[in-house]
Amino acid sequence: MAKLLTESDVRHIATLSRLQLSDNEIAMMTEELSAIVGYVDQLSEVDVEGVVPTAHAVEVQNVFRDDVVRDSIGADKALANAPEREETFFKVPKVLDQDTV
Amino acid sequence: MVASLTTKTIVGLEIHVQLATRTKLFCGCALEFGATPNSRTCPVCLGLPGSLPVMNRAAFDASVRFALAMNCKIATYTKWDRKSYYYPDLPKNYQISQYDLPLGYEGYCDIDGDEGQSKRIRIRRAHLEEDAGKNLHDVPGCSLVDLNRTGTPLLEIVTEPDIDCAQDAFDFCTGLQKLAVYLGVSEASMQKGQMRFEPNINVEITRGGEVFRTPIAEVKNLNSFRAVRDAIEYESKRQVQDWLADEDYVFGKASNENRGWNADKQMTEYQRSKEAAHDYRYFPDPDLMPVTTTADWVDSVRKELPESPTVRCDRLVSAFGLSQGDADLIVADRGDAELFDAAVDGDKKLAKRMTSLMLGAAKKSANDRELTVSTVLPSATSWQQLVRMVEDGVVNASAGERLLLEAMENTAGEIDFEQMAKDRNLVQVQDVGQMSAWVEQVFTENDGAVQDALSNPKKAKAAPGFLTGKVMQVSGGKADPKVVRQLIAAKIKEMQTE
Helix, strand or coil: CCCCCCHHHHHHHHHHCCCCCCHHHHHHHHHHHHHHHHHHHHHHHCCCCCCCCCCCCCCCCCCEECCCCCCCCCHHHHCCCCCCEECCEEEEECCCCCCCC | CCCCEEEEEEEEEEEEEECCCCECCCCCCECCCCCCCCCCCCHHHHCCCCCCCCEEHHHHHHHHHHHHHCCCEECCEECCEEEECCCCCCCCCEEEECCCCCCEEEEEEEEECHHHCEEEEEEEEEEEEECCCEEEEEECCEEEEECCCCCCEEEEEEECCCECCHHHHHHHHHHHHHHHHHHCCCCCCCCCCCEEEEEEEEEEEEECCEEEECCCEEECCECCHHHHHHHHHHHHHHHHHHHHHCCCCCECCECCEEEEEECCCCEEEEEEECCCCCCCCCEECCCCCCEECCHHHHHHHHHCCCCCHHHHHHHHHHHHCCCHHHHHHHHCCHHHHHHHHHHHCCCHHHHHHHHHHHHHHHHHHHHHCCCCHHHHCCCHHHHHHHHHHHHCCCCCHHHHHHHHHHHHHHCCCCCCHHHHHHHCCCCCECCHHHHHHHHHHHHHHCHHHHHHHHHCCCCCCCHHHHHHHHHHHHCCCCECHHHHHHHHHHHHHHHHHC
């Protein structure tokens, strides 16, 4: 079966996912991801002519909560599993290419 | 010879406005500026496994109100999507935003253009999304992350590229801030970073009938109106210079880029090329249910919108003959504008008097306390009573001002100005006989001025004013200056014919 993904696709995905992969791993991932995509791709055999695109399988809509304050867990609990902290900040390796929302 | 150039700046804006809810968009953590870092967090906004977001109704409602006020259409079906990116200020590794079905779309806002013409800026879309946390970089080699802001509701507003100069962008942004505050959907405080701007700028250059377009520069994360204006100003020059230096600096050949604004140097700085455009891999968030709206509900929200500041301003000018400047001042605060309308109650005569009282003594007194007029003295009934009293000559203008200031000093409740005027002995004397007697007395005591009025051509004009002032003094401020002036004029005429 022809591979659905190329090695360069996999390198791109690895970059987006902040994963560092060896050449061996790239080859292996290309194989495995192609198989997964191929499996999912079976869905494209289904005739969806006239079916409205849908985002959710469950027919539930308009789920809201009221704008009422609930207790936060507090900085110490929030930081409990942090590898490093500084006062009540998370301390992480420097972020260089910082994008804003 | 160099062919002459004409240039046209083209700007589209992306604006983030923080909505004035008590809690975050998807969890009940309080929104609180300046709280201890990471103290306003929970499993949802920390992005811990197994947590589930639930939409804040107040944030959605505020978004719809804002979108409607920008004349947007409201989607009958809207949903939220995951925008994937990896940064420590967004620990889920995706931002919940809206991709292809924003809640508001195809709107517009008008701004003042040249010569009284208004300019229409189209709104492409308005969508509700969550903010990221804050990174601080004050430790060498490290970033410090505060997730208190994570999950704060933002309305992202995207305009069409309809803005063609820096000043229009400035006007549009300040107008939007006013609108947000008016609607009560955002505090829109620049100091607290509740409005952030990203202008997309390029220039259309025409030379000898040939048209060139520079690549689009997006200036990231501006947090003041002035920065928006200055950055656009700078870019519209910089891009032409770069094109003059290298004719391949055109859209399509050279890549679009992100730039940052350096306020100290007053210039934008290159950040990165957009060639390697981020691949956000949007997909519908399975944890959040879509929202549907009905035309009836949208109509009811639209009906409850307050009159927009611009419309209100125009109405005050056209209906009451206020000057544009006075109307602007009254409309600047929604509470003041509503108080004005309630007190004036459609009466043009009262409107003029109300304007001078409100913008004169009252505004100064309120400003001195860093308050608005309507928070100091909110009762429209009391205002109307006072304005009517001055208008009807029950008290004169300066007495009216005195009563107003005293009321503003002491209480914020309902005031009976009539009683107060009586107590202060400020009710004008309406008795013409009494006023004539005062005039007689003043004429006797001020013969010099009387002679001036009768026969000194240099002083004949000023003398009656002086005599009027004397009568007001003698009456203890209670005479009606209008009547007094008439009495004095009549008396002088009488003396001249004798």
